[in-house]
Amino acid sequence: MRVEEEEGEEDNMVPQTDGEVVALDTASSEQKERLVIGYALTSKKKQSFLQPKLEVLARKKGISFVSIDQDKPLSEQGPFDVVLHKLLGNEWHDVIEDYQKKHPEVTVLDPPGAIQRIYNRQSMLQGLADLNLAECDGMICVPKQMVVLHDTTSSANEVAKAGLKFPLVAKPLLVDGTAKSHQLFLAYDCLSLAELEPPLVLQEFVNHGGVLFKVFVVGDVIRVVRRFSLPNVSNVEKEKVAGVFQFPRVSSAAASVDKTDLDPRVAELPPKPLLEGLVRELRNRLGLRLFNIDMIREHGSQDVFYVIDINYFPGYGKMPDYEQVFIDFFLGLAQAKHEKGLCVKSGIEM
Numbered sequence: 521m522r523v524e525e526e527e528g529e530e531d532n533m534v535p536q537t538d539g540e541v542v543a544l545d546t547a548s549s550e551q552k553e554r555l556v557i558g559y560a561l562t563s564k565k566k567q568s569f570l571q572p573k574l575e576v577l578a579r580k581k582g583i584s585f586v587s588i589d590q591d592k593p594l595s596e597q598g599p600f601d602v603v604l605h606k607l608l609g610n611e612w613h614d615v616i617e618d619y620q621k622k623h624p625e626v627t628v629l630d631p632p633g634a635i636q637r638i639y640n641r642q643s644m645l646q647g648l649a650d651l652n653l654a655e656c657d658g659m660i661c662v663p664k665q666m667v668v669l670h671d672t673t674s675s676a677n678e679v680a681k682a683g684l685k686f687p688l689v690a691k692p693l694l695v696d697g698t699a700k701s702h703q704l705f706l707a708y709d710c711l712s713l714a715e716l717e718p719p720l721v722l723q724e725f726v727n728h729g730g731v732l733f734k735v736f737v738v739g740d741v742i743r744v745v746r747r748f749s750l751p752n753v754s755n756v757e758k759e760k761v762a763g764v765f766q767f768p769r770v771s772s773a774a775a776s777v778d779k780t781d782l783d784p785r786v787a788e789l790p791p792k793p794l795l796e797g798l799v800r801e802l803r804n805r806l807g808l809r810l811f812n813i814d815m816i817r818e819h820g821s822q823d824v825f826y827v828i829d830i831n832y833f834p835g836y837g838k839m840p841d842y843e844q845v846f847i848d849f850f851l852g853l854a855q856a857k858h859e860k861g862l863c864v865k866s867g868i869e870m
C-alpha cells in the first residue's frame with residue numbers, strides 16, 4: 521500500500537492544451553483496447569472526474585470509458601469489464617445489484633450495499649472505535665454521537681443520558697447527494713435542539729485547530745490533503761454562547777491548505793502507518809475501493825485522530841495527480857481480469 525503527500529508531480533508527457541490533446545488522441549487510437557469501463561455518473565461528477573487528461577492517459581493505455589444509458593437495460597449494454605457508478609436513488613442501486621448478480625465477471629465499483637452503509641452517518645462510523653490498529657503509531661477515535669429520529673424537543677434528556685457535551689454538531693442522518701444532506705449546525709445548548717430538523721445525528725464537536733485531513737483512497741493508494749475546517753471553540757464561548765448556528769460547507773473548499781501558513785503541530789499529516797492501518801481495515805470492513813475519509817487531530821495531541829466523515833467516490837478531481845493514480849488502478853484491474861481470462865477483449869496482449 522502507498523501513502524503519498526499531496527504535492528504530486530506533473531506528468532510532462534501528457535499534453536495540457538486542447539490542440540495537443542487531439543494530436544495524442546489520434547496517435548494513441550491504434551492502441552489495442554484492454555479494458556472497457558462503463559460509467560453511470562451525474563453530469564457534475566462526469567465533468568469533474570472524466571477530465572481530458574484522464575481520458576488521454578486512458579486511451580494511451582487501451583482503457584476506454586463508455587457512458588451507460590440509464591434509460592436502457594444495463595444487461596443490453598456493454599459488454600463492460602468495469603462499471604463505475606455514483607447515482608442517486610434506490611432504484612439505481614437495485615439495477616446495479618441485479619446486474620452484478622447476472623454478470624459476476626464484471627467489476628462493479630463499488631457494491632451498492634457497501635455504499636448504502638456510508639450514506640447513513642450512524643452506520644458510517646460504526647465499528648471504527650474497535651479497529652485493530654495497536655501497532656500503528658496513534659489512535660483513531662470517533663466523536664461521541666447519538667441519533668435523533670423523530671423528536672428533537674425530547675432529545676435534551678437523551679443527550680444528557682448519553683453523556684454528550686455541548687457544543688454538538690447536528691448532521692442530517694442520511695447523505696443523499698442533496699445540498700440539504702450537507703447542511704450542518706452547531707448547537708450550543710439543549711434548548712436550541714428544538715430548532716433542528718430530524719432525522720439527524722448529534723455529534724460532539726472536537727477542537728482540532730481548524731485543519732482537516734482528507735484521506736483519499738483509490739484501491740491500494742492513499743493520498744492526503746489538508747483543508748481548512750472550523751476553528752476551535754473556546755471555553756468562554758462554550759459558556760456564553762447559546763443557540764444553533766448553521767456553518768458553511770468548509771470541507772468542500774476546492775483549495776487545499778498550504779502547510780507553510782500553519783502551526784506545524786496542527787498541520788503535520790497523520791502518521792503513515794496509522795493511515796495505512798486505518799485504510800486497510802476500512803477497505804475490508806466497508807468493502808469499498810473508492811472513498812475518502814475526513815479526519816481531524818484532537819487539538820493539543822500529536823497522534824489522537826477522529827474520523828468524522830466517510831464519502832463514497834468523492835471529488836477525486838481535487839486529489840493531486842488523480843489521473844495517473846486511476847490509470848494505475850484500472851491497469852491493476854485489467855491485469856487481474858486478464859490473468860483470470862475475464863477481459864471483454866480477451867486474448868489481447870498486455
Ligand SMILES: O=P(O)(O)O[C@@H]1[C@@H](OP(=O)(O)O)[C@H](OP(=O)(O)O)[C@H](O)[C@H](OP(=O)(O)O)[C@H]1OP(=O)(O)O
Nearest residue numbers: 565695696697698771772829831832833834835836
Ligand atoms: O462535489 P465534490 O467534488 O466536492 O465532491 C463531494 C465531496 O467533496 P470532497 O471530495 O470530499 O471535497 C463530498 O465530501 P464531503 O461530504 O463534503 O466531505 C461528498 O463526497 C459529496 O458526495 P455526496 O453529496 O456526499 O454524495 C461529493 O459530491 P459529488 O461530486 O459526489 O456529487
Ligand SMILES: Nc1ncnc2c1ncn2[C@@H]1O[C@H](COP(=O)(O)OP(=O)(O)O)[C@@H](O)[C@H]1O
Nearest residue numbers: 663689702724725726749750770771814828829
Ligand atoms: N465532530 C466534529 N468536530 C469538529 N468539526 C466537525 C465535526 N464534524 C464535522 N466537523 C466539521 O464540519 C465539516 C463537515 O462535516 P462532515 O461530517 O464532514 O459532513 P459532510 O458530509 O457534509 O462533509 C467537517 O469537514 C469539519 O470541518
Ligand SMILES: [Mg+2]
Nearest residue numbers: 771814829830
Ligand atoms: Mg465531510
Ligand SMILES: [Mg+2]
Nearest residue numbers: 695829830831
Ligand atoms: Mg460527507
